[in-house]
Amino acid sequence: MIQQTTAVFLKDFQSELRTRYAINALVMFVITTLSIILFSIGGERVSLDVLAGMLWVVIFFSAMSGLSRSFVSEEERGTTMTLQLLAQPAVVYFGKLLFNLVLILSINTLVVTLYVLLIPLFVVQSASIFFLTLFLGSVGLACASTIIAAIIAKANSKGTLYPVLSFPILLPLLMTVMNATKLSLDGAPFTEATGEFRVLISYSVVLVAVSWVLFDYVWKD
Amino acid sequence: MNSILLQLENVRKEFSRRIIFDKIDLTLKNGNSIAITGINGSGKSTLVKIVAGILSPTRGALTLSVNGKEMKPEQYHNYIGFVAPYIQMYDEFSAYENLKFFARIRGLRFDKKYVDYMLDRVVLYDRRNDAVRTYSSGMKQRLKYAFALLHKPEVLIFDEPRANLDRHGVATVCEIMEEHKPDGVLILATNDQEDLSYAETVLNLDELRKARIEERQKQNSVTAKLT
Amino acid sequence: MKYKFWKILLGIWLALVIIVGFSFDIVDSPQNWNEFPNIPGLENKARIIFFHVPTAWIAVIAFLMAMVNGIRYLQKNDLEYDVRSSSAAGLGLIFCILATVTGAIWAKFNWGAYWNWDPRQTSIFVLMLIYGAYFALRSAIEVDEKRASLSAVYAIIAFVTVPFFVFIMPRMMSGLHPGSASDEGAGPVVDFSMDTTMYIVFLASLFGFTLLYLWIYELRVRLGMIELRYESLRSHE
Numbered sequence: 001m002i003q004q005t006t007a008v009f010l011k012d013f014q015s016e017l018r019t020r021y022a023i024n025a026l027v028m029f030v031i032t033t034l035s036i037i038l039f040s041i042g043g044e045r046v047s048l049d050v051l052a053g054m055l056w057v058v059i060f061f062s063a064m065s066g067l068s069r070s071f072v073s074e075e076e077r078g079t080t081m082t083l084q085l086l087a088q089p090a091v092v093y094f095g096k097l098l099f100n101l102v103l104i105l106s107i108n109t110l111v112v113t114l115y116v117l118l119i120p121l122f123v124v125q126s127a128s129i130f131f132l133t134l135f136l137g138s139v140g141l142a143c144a145s146t147i148i149a150a151i152i153a154k155a156n157s158k159g160t161l162y163p164v165l166s167f168p169i170l171l172p173l174l175m176t177v178m179n180a181t182k183l184s185l186d187g188a189p190f191t192e193a194t195g196e197f198r199v200l201i202s203y204s205v206v207l208v209a210v211s212w213v214l215f216d217y218v219w220k221d
Numbered sequence: 222m223n224s225i226l227l228q229l230e231n232v233r234k235e236f237s238r239r240i241i242f243d244k245i246d247l248t249l250k251n252g253n254s255i256a257i258t259g260i261n262g263s264g265k266s267t268l269v270k271i272v273a274g275i276l277s278p279t280r281g282a283l284t285l286s287v288n289g290k291e292m293k294p295e296q297y298h299n300y301i302g303f304v305a306p307y308i309q310m311y312d313e314f315s316a317y318e319n320l321k322f323f324a325r326i327r328g329l330r331f332d333k334k335y336v337d338y339m340l341d342r343v344v345l346y347d348r349r350n351d352a353v354r355t356y357s358s359g360m361k362q363r364l365k366y367a368f369a370l371l372h373k374p375e376v377l378i379f380d381e382p383r384a385n386l387d388r389h390g391v392a393t394v395c396e397i398m399e400e401h402k403p404d405g406v407l408i409l410a411t412n413d414q415e416d417l418s419y420a421e422t423v424l425n426l427d428e429l430r431k432a433r434i435e436e437r438q439k440q441n442s443v444t445a446k447l448t
Numbered sequence: 449m450k451y452k453f454w455k456i457l458l459g460i461w462l463a464l465v466i467i468v469g470f471s472f473d474i475v476d477s478p479q480n481w482n483e484f485p486n487i488p489g490l491e492n493k494a495r496i497i498f499f500h501v502p503t504a505w506i507a508v509i510a511f512l513m514a515m516v517n518g519i520r521y522l523q524k525n526d527l528e529y530d531v532r533s534s535s536a537a538g539l540g541l542i543f544c545i546l547a548t549v550t551g552a553i554w555a556k557f558n559w560g561a562y563w564n565w566d567p568r569q570t571s572i573f574v575l576m577l578i579y580g581a582y583f584a585l586r587s588a589i590e591v592d593e594k595r596a597s598l599s600a601v602y603a604i605i606a607f608v609t610v611p612f613f614v615f616i617m618p619r620m621m622s623g624l625h626p627g628s629a630s631d632e633g634a635g636p637v638v639d640f641s642m643d644t645t646m647y648i649v650f651l652a653s654l655f656g657f658t659l660l661y662l663w664i665y666e667l668r669v670r671l672g673m674i675e676l677r678y679e680s681l682r683s684h685e
Binding site for chain 1: 270303309310311328
């Protein structure tokens with residue numbers, strides 16, 4: 001089953017490399033949002049709280065513009081049934097989850113690199129908290145948005161529906177990562193953020209478990 | 222080839238409360254073949270999708286036993302080969318890559334010889350490295366046969382087997398059906414008279430619908446008399 | 449006839465709750481049965497508890513019922529459960545809006561602003577977002593069966609994320625709301641400052657509102673079932 005899951009992932013990955021459906025739009029999206037933020041900040045001294053929040057605003061909306069592709073593109077091209085005939089639902093779910101995870105991790109790397117380079121005020125004091133938050137936050141984001149993507153792929157008006165459905169589900173995650181990012185900017189010791197990490201880990205575990213159980217109902221017509 | 226027992230018991234499908242068909246019973250074993258006929262919208266495709274396990278019935282049950290062992294629904298796809306106009310291949314990949322991914326996703330060892338043989342059979346060998354995007358609709362249809370036969374399934378389901386095919390393509394499909402018929406299970410959803418000759422039984426969904434409506438009218442007149 | 453009877457009783461019951469809730473005097477140390485205790489910082493504004501808390505309670509119960517019926521739909525594949533699920537959610541949304549609006553008006557007078565991102569305000573806001581998303585999803589799917597299963601799945605996923613708020617919110621924001629741990633001025637109303645009279649009226653109101661909700665809920669379910677049957681009859685013509 002692991003081999004099959006990897007095969008689904010590789011199929012999506014190669015397809016993405018060839019069509020660049022998601023990645024082109026995503027990179028442009030990140031650049032435009034970041035420049036809007038830079039314009040609005042201007043030369044002002046913005047508080048660290050706001051900067052930490054803004055970072056996750058950019059990440060949230062980038063995720064919303066790119067992560068639904070994995071399922072929506074199958075539905076639009078009519079390959080959903082092909083995939084249903086090739087593999088059991090769990091294989092498809094985990095393959096797509098892996099793909100979304102890789103996609104969001106690479107996008108977040110880009111966002112954070114640009115953010116640190118372009119906003120001199122944004123100085124990370126405790127790197128361990130920051131990078132662990134970024135990693136766990138990306139994982140949680142991928143876990144929640146994969147199942148929502150599977151749901152909206154079956155609905156009309158997919159594009160607008162995606163952030164609408166995802167936001168309430170992602171809110172606990174976003175609140176936690178914003179808090180943890182703030183801690184990392186304040187230079188808090190690692191132990192102070194363990195509560196946040198625990199929440200982030202259990203959030204991902206719970207969402208993957210529930211998605212796994214429910215994916216059959218979403219995937220099968 | 223494994224011994225197969227495919228059963229539909231009292232199957233009914235509704236979409237938004239509209240009954241497409243009802244009380245369908247089917248038992249298919251190795252060597253059985255059936256053609257499902259009916260006008261457009263009679264539910265031919267819906268029924269074959271249910272048989273293939275990619276659509277769940279509103280009521281009733283589908284069971285598939287292989288060598289006497291009942292399979293779980295998530296394993297059905299291993300024994301089923303499905304060709305239909307609404308099943309698409311991945312446009313951005315070549316025929317060869319498509320089949321390679323399909324084999325991997327199925328968890329099969331990639332048998333290059335067999336894939337080459339299949340591609341040759343559906344006359345795509347020369348174009349095997351071109352993206353499917355550049356294919357004509359007939360070529361795409363032929364590729365779907367390679368997709369359906371890749372894992373050597375026991376049950377073959379063809380929905381409109383002749384769609385988009387030229388005379389040569391049709392001949393290939395007829396050959397495939399002829400080869401598969403003696404040992405495997407063959408299910409056709411078609412209105413083509415020539416296809417019917419490949420099936421030993423015919424299930425006409427129009428007649429079923431007519432019978433259902435008559436029964437309902439009879440019931441209605443009985444209740445009308447009573448009240 | 450006997451059905452009508454309890455409905456009239458419920459009408460009288462709720463009317464009594466409203467009259468009592470508004471008319472009983474608030475005094476510093478209640479001696480008589482028809483007096484409420486004075487809670488420092490709340491005074492007359494404490495009366496909202498009889499109406500605001502039951503609406504919030506129903507908003508939560510309705511969400512639970514929508515989720516449970518969603519699970520049942522996934523198990524049984526019977527559209528009746530989807531009617532139950534969506535009826536509960538529809539009422540839940542209405543009561544959620546009622547709770548939010550009454551709460552915000554009260555907050556304006558007690559805290560000085562309509563919205564303060566207090567944990568309870570945030571929770572009810574999230575609940576409203578979930579209800580909103582649930583109906584946005586429903587309106588975007590045409591086939592009944594698919595709509596039923598996808599909205600059930602969404603309700604379940606939304607439900608499992610709720611416990612996380614319980615952990616997160618106290619870390620993020622301080623509570624202003626009466627009854628929250630860090631609330632000092634108004635004290636934990638529900639636990640200590642209510643006397644017997646107030647407590648009885650509060651429970652009576654909670655009971656009355658819950659019955660009212662269940663009554664409307666049953667009506668909506670019946671209406672939904674009639675619509676379903678009508679659709680299926682029409683499609684057979």
